[in-house]
Amino acid sequence: MTNREKQQEFDRIAGSRIAKLKGGIDSHIALSNRASITFRNKIKRMGLKGPHIDDAIKMIDDIGIQLMLENQSLGVRFATVPYAKNKPRIFKPDND
Amino acid sequence: MNKKDLPPSIANLLLKEGQRWKSGGIWREALGTGIIPIVGSARSGKTSKAYALIEYVIKNTNRPVILDSFPDLVIEKGIPEHWRGRVSNRKFSDLAEIDKPAVWLLDDNAVHYNSRDSMTSSSKLLARAAGVLSHFGGGMTVIFTTQLLSGIDLSFLRFTTVAPIIRFIDKDVIHQERKEWVGTVKEAQYQLKSVSHDIRFRDFYWVSKDRMLAHTYFPDFLDKKNHPIVADYLSRPMRYHTKEDRVKMINGDSKTKKERSKGVKNDE
Numbered sequence: 583m584t585n586r587e588k589q590q591e592f593d594r595i596a597g598s599r600i601a602k603l604k605g606g607i608d609s610h611i612a613l614s615n616r617a618s619i620t621f622r623n624k625i626k627r628m629g630l631k632g633p634h635i636d637d638a639i640k641m642i643d644d645i646g647i648q649l650m651l652e653n654q655s656l657g658v659r660f661a662t663v664p665y666a667k668n669k670p671r672i673f674k675p676d677n678d
Numbered sequence: 679m680n681k682k683d684l685p686p687s688i689a690n691l692l693l694k695e696g697q698r699w700k701s702g703g704i705w706r707e708a709l710g711t712g713i714i715p716i717v718g719s720a721r722s723g724k725t726s727k728a729y730a731l732i733e734y735v736i737k738n739t740n741r742p743v744i745l746d747s748f749p750d751l752v753i754e755k756g757i758p759e760h761w762r763g764r765v766s767n768r769k770f771s772d773l774a775e776i777d778k779p780a781v782w783l784l785d786d787n788a789v790h791y792n793s794r795d796s797m798t799s800s801s802k803l804l805a806r807a808a809g810v811l812s813h814f815g816g817g818m819t820v821i822f823t824t825q826l827l828s829g830i831d832l833s834f835l836r837f838t839t840v841a842p843i844i845r846f847i848d849k850d851v852i853h854q855e856r857k858e859w860v861g862t863v864k865e866a867q868y869q870l871k872s873v874s875h876d877i878r879f880r881d882f883y884w885v886s887k888d889r890m891l892a893h894t895y896f897p898d899f900l901d902k903k904n905h906p907i908v909a910d911y912l913s914r915p916m917r918y919h920t921k922e923d924r925v926k927m928i929n930g931d932s933k934t935k936k937e938r939s940k941g942v943k944n945d946e
Binding site for chain 1: 892
């Protein structure tokens with residue numbers, strides 16, 4: 583096993599463990615940055631609610647995640663893109 | 679069971695050389711020679727799968743079938759009626775004496791052809807046989823079952839066409855598999871898990887050459903409800919070997935412990 587493979591294995595183990603800590607931590611903490619947390623706190627203290635506030639929070643989260651992904655490899659960035667899961671290929675005999 | 683009922687890479691080796699069949703909308707011509715390893719943990723349905731392949735051979739070809747080192751009792755009483763006259767038991771070491779395009783079944787192979795026995799007579803036989811399978815008897819096919827390929831002498835797989843079938847493998851055992859092969863085995867387990875409703879994935883198998891899953895065909899005669907005696911003879915044939923033969927198989931030689939101790943006395 584190469585060092586790179588070992589590191590990937592450790593990453594998987596660490597990821598698996600942290601995801602299981604009391605059900606895991608919120609994605610804005612795991613994947614975004616501290617601005618996302620302080621912004622949420624400020625909104626909460628001001629008592630603001632509504633769809634426009636949700637949009638603002640989502641924007642802060644998106645910017646945070648984008649900052650995080652900027653430092654990642656192209657492969658990691660591609661892996662975060664949602665895509666339809668391929669259907670399993672199951673052999674079917676010809677009908678004719 | 680029809681010619682078109684198996685994935686192309688498997689049918690390619692089981693049909694007789696030159697036999698034509700249609701798969702995926704394409705007419706194909708069978709190669710008729712090569713090796714089909716069936717890999718899976720105990721009780722994953724390896725032997726049942728092997729019998730399903732033999733059933734396919736019996737119904738769709740005129741190739742003789744040879745069950746390597748099967749007990750006589752199983753051949754006499756344990757095989758279904760429509761197999762009679764087509765199936766015999768010979769040792770794989772008799773390979774050169776067979777002048778027909780036989781299909782061999784080598785069940786639970788790790789006992790006979792273990793990689794740790796390298797350069798014992800049986801391993802040498804395998805190394806030689808793999809290279810000439812396509813020449814003897816007009817092209818032979820070998821089906822063998824094993825729990826992991828890491829237990830098999832690799833020379834057997836180097837020199838010919840191989841079409842592996844993968845069944846359930848215990849996840850704690852996969853790490854012991856050959857490094858060239860472990861990725862394929864892991865992918866198979868992932869694919870099987872994605873469709874199977876059985877804890878040991880017995881309703882599907884993975885054909886790595888075609889990179890596809892296939893539904894398991896379970897022959898009627900293997901169902902204990904229909905034919906309890908036949909089903910037991912076939913599902914656990916090694917149980918019906920004599921004690922002497924079992925000892926020989928495990929010791930990997932032709933002498934029992936008693937005979938060896940006699941030999942020592944004689945030598946003295």
